[in-house]
Amino acid sequence: MEILELTKHKMEKAVEMLQGNLKTIRTGVANASLLEHVEFEYYGSMTPINQVASIKVVEGRQLVIKPYDKSTLKDLERAIATSDTGLVPQSDGEVIRLNVPALTEDRRKELTKTADKMGEEAKIAIRNVRREGNDAIKKDKELTEDESKKLQEKVQKLTDEYVKKVDAAVSEKSAEIMKV
Incomplete structure (x- = not known):
């Protein structure tokens, strides 16, 4: 189904954008x-x-x-x-x-909060994509009610999957930041 593919593609883009943004956060190592x-x-x-x-x-x-x-x-x-x-x-x-100086404990905590904030923004983007996908499914008159519900469940599963990817990326970056 093209709605599902488009939704997946947009969610993937949100995760890629997050990973690019997380790279710009300084850890104690030169990069x-x-x-x-x-x-x-x-x-x-x-x-x-x-x-x-x-x-x-x-x-x-x-x-x-x-x-x-x-x-x-x-x-x-x-x-x-x-x-x-x-x-x-x-x-x-x-x-x-x-x-690139070593980071202080306070600075590490600040940077971890910044990473968390970026993660939240990515989750919001993913949820917006979910809403767009569900709206497109509801507007599609060719789908039966059962097909519509199944597609919406698949969109929700995709959402859960990509939110987990966001959480994993943020926790990985936070661990990297906090590592002395």
């Missing part, structure tokens, strides 16, 4: 995905850093950013400094180094 959402103006358009520079993890707690075009070094440095990553860029004229 190139910390800079995924940091953009700067490059030839008149906003460009993600990972498109104009190589980002490498060094010694587990340091990121080294080497721009392909050295003239962008100052702009990259400024973009990182003004971003919400909380990291301080250090440039030597060739590369930018970012030391």
Whole structure:
């Protein structure tokens, strides 16, 4: 049934979006995905850093950013400094180094709450998709009452399945954040 496929696809997208958002939450370990959402103006358009520079993890707690075009070094440095990553860029004229400090206990708890909030938003998106699917099923005049009920039950099972995936992703990220 196409309604079921569309519903499943939309729920999958909600989980993928959550996983992408969770990657941007900083743990105590350096990770190139910390800079995924940091953009700067490059030839008149906003460009993600990972498109104009190589980002490498060094010694587990340091990121080294080497721009392909050295003239962008100052702009990259400024973009990182003004971003919400909380990291301080250090440039030597060739590369930018970012030391990722260990997180304090309070900061870990804050980040866990942020992950929980992202999880709740994903669950809301999934529930909205469930509602849309059920509305589409109810509007379909070709379905008998029994078929309609069975499809709605399948949509509910999908919802439960994807909510569990959200919970698993959030608890995994929370464990990663709280790990010292």
